[in-house]
Every structure is written in structure tokens, then in C-alpha cells.
Amino acid sequence: MSLELRDIHKHFGPVRANDGINLTVEAGTMHGLLGENGAGKSTLMKVLSGFHAPDSGEIILDGKHIRASSPQDAIGHGIGMLHQDPLVFLPFSVIDNFLLQSPGGLRLDRRSARREFEEVCERFQFSLDPSASTRSLTVGERQQLEIARLLWLGARVLILDEPTTGISAPQRVKLFATLRALAEEGMSVIFVSHKLEEVEELCQRVTVMRQGKVVGHAEMPTPASQLVEMMFGAPVEVEAAQPIELGDPLLRVKDLSVEERLLSIEALSLDVRGGEVIGLAGLGGSGQNTFMRAVAGLVSPAGGEITLDGKQIAGLPYRDLLDVGIQYLPAGRLEEGLVQGLSITEHFVLSDPDTPFFVDWDAAAEHAARAVTANFIKGRADSNAEELSGGNMQRLLLAMLRPGLRLLMMEHPTRGLDIESANWVWSQLLSRREDGTAIIFASVDLDELLRYSNRILVFFSGRVISEVNASDTDVEELGFLIGGKVREQQ
């Protein structure tokens, strides 16, 4: 299927998300759509898949004009989209998700659907249990479910919006293999990403977007620096972390154990010094987050000791730990970190421990406006949290951190962020080391772990299976430590 988009316009209120986009995708190729956060990539793909109706513009599929004014039309024309957060129904079983809105008669024939589902899964070596609850699936498995469904429905153009956000390294390898196989069968794959290395690895052609417009096309291979310049309008350099002198021992965790529904942590010990950066690696849900939550006081430990500056803190509530200088930023920036419906000003008022009973809103608004400027947040003091893009939410969260922190813990600090935002986030984090703040962060991005950590702990199934100095290892070894264990287990 070859595909052409002509002069697509789409606005939301005053924002021109797509401003005259032209794009051509050849049959049987993998086409990358690059751009920083908020460049309009997702909107364009939602227009193509009929999710949003465009204000104007044409879509031409195999030389024929088509109308994709609803997702139904788009699916009918063989255009299927995998959304960034897979649009599955969590309480339903896998097979019901597979069947929802599939063509067919009145009666649901789950038995024969199961067979067909298993056939599709087998073709791509997905191992999904049709009767499992979708909620129990990882993000990567939910993606596999959606891909299987779209292919079963006869998709010939497959759009993937930031598909590698939130999936593990082995799942990514599998996803890429699947996409390559599909392109070889003559499908057109549109791969939307802000991650250069992934686009370099997969795509034959690339289109770069910036601020709602196409700024250029490139045939791969094209030097990364050139693509970065197209994305941001200027070259961006990734600074290496400058080593700093580590301070005194700060945090000591001894034989920590935590019991949760699906996972328990056993006998975990760790010593962290002031200014040290500890990276937590491992497949998603191997205990990294549980560990941080236990240290932050959000989960009560079943046993063991946690001391900060020699003081026993295990089992203290989060509020008390905030006061001694421990803070935790979860991956769910909007769900757990921010309050939907509250403005940036209100967030600052809420997070400031010294806010008096009667709030001085004028002063608060001024303070918020200054923070917005100082932290390069794209938004206004009266913007609501949910209006911000992922990168700007993270900027806001960092701006709200208390001064003089002893220990900062973060889950996926740069997930979903473009290079420029990610750099900014890390420059903020690293500058806190100077005051002796220690940082513990969990990430699935191996480069990030290697670039910024002093030490890396590799988690597997609630245990630390190895601890390495970041300077003594590389991507291959770390990938093996994370993935090698998995192979051994299977």
C-alpha cells in the first residue's frame, strides 16, 4: 500500500497541531516520523487513522482518494493504528479485547476466535493467554494484543505511535523483528518516535516534523546530527555527566524485604553516599519501583532496616520522609505526580510546605509565572496540569521539588521525552548532586543508565542479581545482565 497525505490541517483551539502536512509513504517500507514532543506527530497519525477528523486535507491510498472521517472508515481501508498507550479494555479478557468491534454475526463465537487469535500469535511468536485478564498484561503484551488484532482485521498500513515507551528491551527486540517481517510482506509501517537510534535501526525513509509542520525528509542512513538539527532547529549536544567527589554515607538499606501482591523483595541491601547516582535496571516490574516506594515510605516494608544519616526511617510515612529530605517522583506523572484540574499556580501552592492557611494568590501566581519561565515550561501559570505535554509535566514536577533534598528517587525520569527535554532534566538532576543530594532512578533506557549512574543495580524478580560500576560496563553487557537472566529462566 502506498500512501499519500496532502496538505493536512488540524487545529485544537488556537493550537495548530498540523499546519499543511504533506507526507508520502511507499509500499513495503518502514517510514519514520521524527519530531520532538508536541511536534504534531501523534495528531497527524490520529487524523490518518480516522480518530480525529482533519480540518482540511486529502488522504490518498494506492492512488485513490479516501475518506477517513471515522476510525471505521480507516480500518475499512486497511489503516490500523497502535496508540502510544495501547487502547485496550483492562477489565476484559484478552479474547474479548480481540473481538470487540470485529466483523461478524450477532453471536460471539469465542471458541473459533481463540483459534484464529492463537494462529496470529503463533505467526509472530507472541505468547498471550486468550482467557487472561488484560489488566494482568504488561504494556508490551498489550501492544502485541493490539498488533495481532489489527493484522487480523486486515490492516495493510500499520501506524505505531511511540511504541517503545514503557516496554522492556527484549519486548522491543521482538517488536522490531515483527515490524521487519511485516514490511517484507509488503505492508507499510509508519513508525512515530522521538528516539533517533530506533528510527535509524528500523526505517528506510524519515520525515521530520517540528511545530506542526514538516521540516524535511531524509533517506536513511543520514547522520544523526543532521536529523537532530532538523528536529530542534539547532544541534543538540548530550553532555556527559561530570564526575564529582562523593560525600559521606547517606542512605543505608539493610536486608529490606517488602511483600506485595505480585512481587516480593527479599534481603535487599544498599549503601548510597551523598552525590551518588544509582541506576536501577531490569525488566519492568522486577522490584525497582517497589524498592523505591518502600524507601519513600509509600509501601511499608515487611522487614529490614533503612537509615538516612544514621537515623532509622523504615516504616515512616511519606510525609515525615519529605520533611527529612526524601522525595519520590513516580512514572505516572499525571496520575500520581500531578492533580488533574489544578493549575500550575495551584500546584506550587499545594506542594509548598510553608503555604499559610490563607493563600496569597497574587504572590502565588507571580511565583508560578517565574518558575514557568525559569524551567522553560511550555504553558502559563494558569494552565491546568493535564494540558501540559509529558516533557513539560516533568519540568513542572522538578520545579516543585523542595530545595536541599537528601535523596531523590525517580521512576523513568525521561520516559517519553525528546532529547532536548531529557538533557534538561538530567542537567537539573546532576546539579543537585553538588548539594550532596543522592539520586536513585529506575530506567529501561540502557544508555541513560550508563551515562548518568555511578553504580547500576540489576533487578530480577524482586532481587538484585548484580551490581556493576557504570564505568566498567557497556550496553551489551548490561543488556545481557538484564536479558540473559530471562533466557536462563525460560
Add this chain to the structure above:
Amino acid sequence: MNELNTLIFTATPLVFAVVGETISEKAGVINLSMEGSLMLSAMAGFVIAFETNSLLLGFLAGAIVGMLVALLIAFSSIRLKLNQVAVGFVLFQLCVDLSTFLGNGHVRIAGPTVQAWSIPLLKDIPVIGPIFFEQNLLVYVSYLLVFGAWWYMFRTRPGLGLQGVGERPEAAHSRGIQVNRLRYIYTGLGGALIGIGGASYSLSVKIGWSFQHTRNLGWIALAIVIFGGWQPIRAAMGAYLFAGLLTAAQLLQEPLPDLAQVLPTIPFPLMILTLVVIYSDWLRRLTDRFPTLRAVFAGEPPTAIGTVFETD
């Protein structure tokens, strides 16, 4: 035996109402006006049946009233982006007052009644026959409704779509479902069933009309929908359970006058207890281990209930 027959009979209006509300809430629209729309449709059903001397027109009037109120809630949510709870609450009050005002001329008079009719052959089945099949046509329709609604929701393709619309409308939209259109349809249908429930109260169970004739029935029905975990069969069981407790209260009035006062209030703490169990970790662990139990015990509310869905 006779009591069980009465129990089924008196629970029937409630069965219509809870199935109707379940359908509406499954699609994501909470019809909180139920206390009022039941009452108004009970009044309309009786008055129209009395004036036209036609039971069929009476039920039709009840269904239309229930549907109109429900569509008003759907419209104000979908089109006007108003809060479903607020609109439902205001409509409840409005309907109650309207029923008093419009029904004023028909208080405490005799009128048409749905006649008892036993099903040949089935009524001769020992034990079951006299309880379930010596009723009236309305009761038999309610049996079919409960199983039909269950079958539609969980065994058919459009039924799965209905669940999707109330669960995650943007995902339903991305699959090509016309979310808001379905919400109108199912809310209207659910409202019509609530209306039939109201009319069946004044034309079959407690015949006639009086001031606030169906008082509290709607609130109870709302609680039973939750008790039923948004599943028609379980909701109907909840309605029968409630009617059973009421019947028990009446029977115990003479021997135990003190206890009989308490029994009718039991359904309410029972609802709370059910919710505690439904959301407990204990049940979650159990259904994790035995997925087949999920069909019986799962009682999650539709996630998108009460929310507005916009495509842009």
C-alpha cells in the same frame, strides 16, 4: 410456597428497573433520576390505562416517560456536557413533584389490572411451577428480559461493544464504534425499561395511584444495580433478595414485632457489605487464582461511567 410466589410477583417492577439501569450504566450513563422517573411512569401508566382502558397503552406511556427522562440525561451529558449526577438529581425531584401534580385527579381509585395467567404445562412442574409459572404475563416477560439482557451483554458482538463504550470510550471510538450514538440508544432503552417497571408497579403490584406511590423504590433499585455488579442476572437476584427481606418482614410482624421493624433496612447495609467484598484484596486474589470465578464475582463499575466523551 405461596410466599415465594408473592415474592417473585412483587419484585417484578424492581427487576425491570434494575435491568434498565444496568444497561444504561454499562454504556456509561448513570440515570440518577430513577426514583423520580419510576414514580412519574407509575403515575402515567396508571392514568393512561385508566383513561383509555387499555393496559397496553398504559405500559407504553410508562415506557415513553422513562425513555424521555433518560434521553434528557443523555442529551445534557453528551450535547451540553453537563454533569450526569447533577442533572439526574434535579430530574428526580422534578419527576416526583410532577407525579403528584399530574396524578392528583386519579388518587385512590380502582383501575385496570394485569390479569393472572398461568402457563399451561409449566405450572404443573412440582415446586417450581406454582412459584414461577402461576403469575402474570408481565412476570414472564421479566424472566425473558433478565436472561435476554445477560445474553446480549456477554454473548453477542454488539453487547461487547456496549460494555466497551462504558469502559473506555476513546478505545471504543478508535475501533469504529459510534460512542455517543450508542449511549443515546442504550440510555433510552434503559429508561424505557425503568418506565415499564414503574407502570408495572401501579398496574400489577400495588394497583392504582396515591401520593408518592413508589416511594424509595428507585433508590433501592440504584443500590441493587451496584449489588448486582452491573450484571443483569445478579441484579435480578438482588431485586428478589430485597423483596424476600420485605416479605420476611411482613411474615414476622406478628410473632416478632421488634425484629420486623429492622428487616426492611437490611438490604442497605447488605449493599455496603457487598461493595466491601467486591473491592477487597481477598476477592481479587481469589479471582486471580481462579479466573473462572471472575464471571461470578467480578463487580467492577464501568470505568467511564458518568463521563463525557468527545472525539476532539
